[in-house]
Amino acid sequence: MTAAASPPEIPSASTSSLHHDHDPVVEFAIDAYWLGEWHGPATVTLSSDGISVVPDAPTAAPTAAARRIPGVLLPGFRDSHVHLGLTEPRALIAGGLAAVDDLGGDPALLAGWEADNSTPALRFAGAFITAPGGYPSRRAWAAALSVCEVSTIEQAIVAVADQVSAGATMVKIALNSEDGPVLDDAILVSVVEYAHSRGCDVVAHVQGAGEAERAFEAGVDRLAHTPWTERLDDSLIAAMAKTDSRFLAGGHSWVSTLDIHGYGQGGVDFEIASDNLRRFHGAGGTVRYGTDLGNGDLPLGLNQRELAALQNAGVSGDALLRSLCLPSFGAVASYLPTVPEADTDLTEWLMTATVVTAPELMRIT
Ligand SMILES: [Zn+2]
Structure with missing residues (x-):
């Protein structure tokens, strides 16, 4: 002023x-x-x-x-976690969203929406990269998206290169040990190094004990969800919140997605996630507003419950606007x-x- x-x-x-x-x-x-x-x-x-x-x-x-x-x-406003293939892409601008990050979908469809002025400005990851039989390959909704199952470093690098060729500017990997096999450390590190060499952030779905830490140690730039399957130690959260040149943007960040736990009704997962997010934000970590729009019954646009959950976890005032605004x-x-x-x-x-x-x-x- x-x-x-x-x-x-x-x-x-x-x-x-x-x-x-x-x-x-x-x-x-x-x-x-x-x-x-x-x-x-x-x-x-x-x-x-x-x-x-x-x-x-x-x-x-x-x-x-x-x-x-x-x-x-x-x-x-940007929702940093959506799946356009599971939603109504042309309804989202009227819902208040100027931009979205698609974290898993068919790259050919996504490239079409990227060029479409009636949808929000789009960055996308393309297909999920996961282990053979790993999450989300066996989920019904994954059929509408795209999943690359890889079992070697070579296959993983080809999968990343394919997404980049299709226009992806980020890479999505799934590390869900509660729902099947996960990528091993050697593949995980190779995906991160190769994606970074192509200028792409790596975003991970982490679920199950130890997966958040494994992703962070491998150099994964962003968690697609606030971790909710375990309470993370303060020491791990402090490390995750620090600026660190291992990450493309100079630091590691989390997408909130608190409202998918209970859709306003709360519950154990919501409480664990809110506690992790409160401590991550308190330690100076970078938080992005995101809802996993397309997955479950969520409003087609800005979600007031997600905003309220962020605010209740301490991400309020300027911090709330920072998480949301371009x-x-x-x-x-x-x-x-x-x-x-x-x-x-x-x-x-x-x-x-x-x-x-x-x-x-x-x-x-
Ligand atoms: Zn998602």
Whole structure:
């Protein structure tokens, strides 16, 4: 809010490629926005490059922008764990989601949705990589997705390379010792090293005693679920929360998926997961909002119960927004018509968000 901003300047539009030079640019005033932290009154610029926001200088007279929209803008919301093949991909933007990470599905279908403007911005892992007979190869719903069962390092590397060729930018592995055989350590480490060499994060489904630790030790970047089958030791959680160059993003992270345990009814698994997540977040770990959308009876869009479970586990305020929001404004943003007060329940307030593109915001003005 105190940054020396010059609202009328529009760096993103003026420095962009030549063919954007003559595109119309629209500015308007807004009450506030959030980008890592809250900022007060601001000027929003809409152009063919998308949406950009700069705070008004504290001493500035009311902004020169002729028009004003009541309310606030946040970067788009991302669900970091979905299965588009098991859901209604074209219903999700209306449900408040600007972006999703698909953690297991047919890469050919996913590549099609990636190119489809009526679905959220998509990053995907492609097929699950697992041991022969391992989870989820025997699940009924896995037929609708795609599973690569590998028994050697060579097969595992081919499986990763195939997903990357199909457009995957992350790799999903399953380590579920409660539901069949799992990849051994040699294959696991090879998958991680090869995926990293191709610029892909590795995301693991871990289930069963010791699997979370095994994934972490092998260099798995992200857990697809907060671990729920065991209480992790504080020492392991502290190690997982640290920044560490073994991981592609410089650290290990977890996707929340608390609501799949009980769908609002709680239960033992929900309690174990919430306790692990509370300690991981408390130790400084990176948490991502994610629901496993497509798996079970979940709302087609933002899930208020997941937000509330995160908040109850201590991921509240700015941390809750950080877990949910894309790192910047861009082609889309989340528009909310009211400014939250100190006592506003953020989980309720977030449910009033609409995904908007620059042209849609121009129409609101
Ligand atoms: Zn899943």
